[in-house]
Amino acid sequence: MARIFAYIVHKVGVVDDTAAQLAAAVKKIDAAASPTAIVTGRGVDLDAACNSLCASYAEIWKISSEALAYPNAELVRQALVKVLPPGSILLVAHEHFGIDLAPGLSIKMNSAFVSDVIDISGLEGSYLDIVRQEFGGQVSAHVRCDISAGAVVTLRPGAFKAAESAPVAGIVVDKSTEVGVLTAGRRYLGTIVAEAGDVDITKHNVLVSIGRGIQEKENVAIAEELAEALGAAVSCSRPVVDAKWMEKSRQVGSSGKTVKPKVYLACGISGAFQHLAGIKGGPFLIAINKNPKAPIFQVADIGIVDDILEFLPELTDKVHEMHSVAAK
């Protein structure tokens, strides 16, 4: 059985939530496997990240280098190629770093590549059977992967539940000297923090959130009128920002804001996982969508199959009506 590794992302010494999820995924590949974590960085942050993994990983490979102070995937890839034994299986979270690192790593390792995995069925001989989604989550696919020469696998954050297993007494192994000099044709310059925007959607109890179903910029007003009537704010999914109908600061999702409202009205939103990843705190989720098969209906509390361009204005009228009755 090939050795299984998990590349762990960390920030200022704090490992990402996906660290425990990757450990759980290793067990789904092979329940008997003893996963090895790989962590790159430098200084006290790196040591803190390594030490925090000792309860969940039997071995932690530490790669310390000034060049890896920021996780530039071009440099991390070179480091991994030098330390990973041929035929290894490497797991990494499917987010911006993993997307940068993983496909090229599979080429350099001459191994199989499969991305954004949401479930692992298990091994059959030298084949790994996994599940992933296509078409924005409208359908799933069983995928078979020949791992006889190893594999690089990216896992969807949140798809694997951290296992409650007995803590292990992991040891940190310093692999830094095996890495040598790292150079890349891409250099990290800095990070620009997102602008706050005019409305802070993270502070609202009710969000009227719009997706592609709003169809055109002029229709955004329909959602704004409803939000105004409800004392809510308007947020949106990625396609609305891509089309420049709303500011990036209104986007809910993994590449936008994380919100924790009490009530979330998903209007014309299909429900891609990147969007759902930004909705936390278990709000009451009401979905309105023309497409009865929209994935949003799998996660919503209440679903209404209707055209938001007709439904929302009537909803707004009704709220106004109630207010005027209450005022009398």
Add this chain to the structure above:
Amino acid sequence: MEILVCARRVPDTSENEIELNCAGNDIKRDELVYSINEADNYAVEEALQIVARIGGNVTVVTVGSEDDEEVLRREMAMGASHGVLITDDAFSGSDGRGIATILKAFAQKGNYDLILTGVQAEDGAAQVGGMLAAMLDYPFASLVTSIEVLDGGKLKISREVEGGNKEMNEIDLPCVLSIQTGINEPRYVGMRGIRAVAAVPIPTFGASELGVDPDAVGEAGAKVKRVDYFVPALGKGAEILHGNREENIDRVLELVAAKGGLK
């Protein structure tokens, strides 16, 4: 600057409901509306904007079949100088590595400073750009949301990272970038534009022209194979309201109030 954009024609999820076929092993493909993969269209627009600023040519390439010519013509109508179709029976069933191998062979026949892909296809895995870069030993960056051409054979780019933040990088040319949706506003293509390029010949390349070993690509070379499509058994799912619109509106307001949401 000579720019190569790798593009694909895919079922358009904004136009179709993707459903399983009767056998339950594939999606219904009969009446699907196809279009250029959304992120690829942004990549073509970005290439055109770079060329408009500093000069050069944009070549759009796709690996597929004759049906895919329509997306090449569409991108040529946007302003791409050349469209190229790579097609061969030996290529069908290729996994990401296979497609990258084919594109590498094509890229090496030209002299491209910059290669762009969309970040991911609707039925894809966000893989071909990174693989192609590794095969060519070019630097790579994914999820690119802006490109500025610097002097001295370099670009300044931003990448989309968590929370709407932007990671700024400098990257040497030649390189491969995967383009995120929203990087620009792709121009409109009308029927007139498409008609204007309808007669432009589209060169095609197969395995022998590219010097690709047929055993290294296609079904034979694939390490990764999709076995079937399925729709997972739903969990609880939403309670669907079956009333008329007025009843549904009343229920929604009742629930919003009950959940602490009305002012």
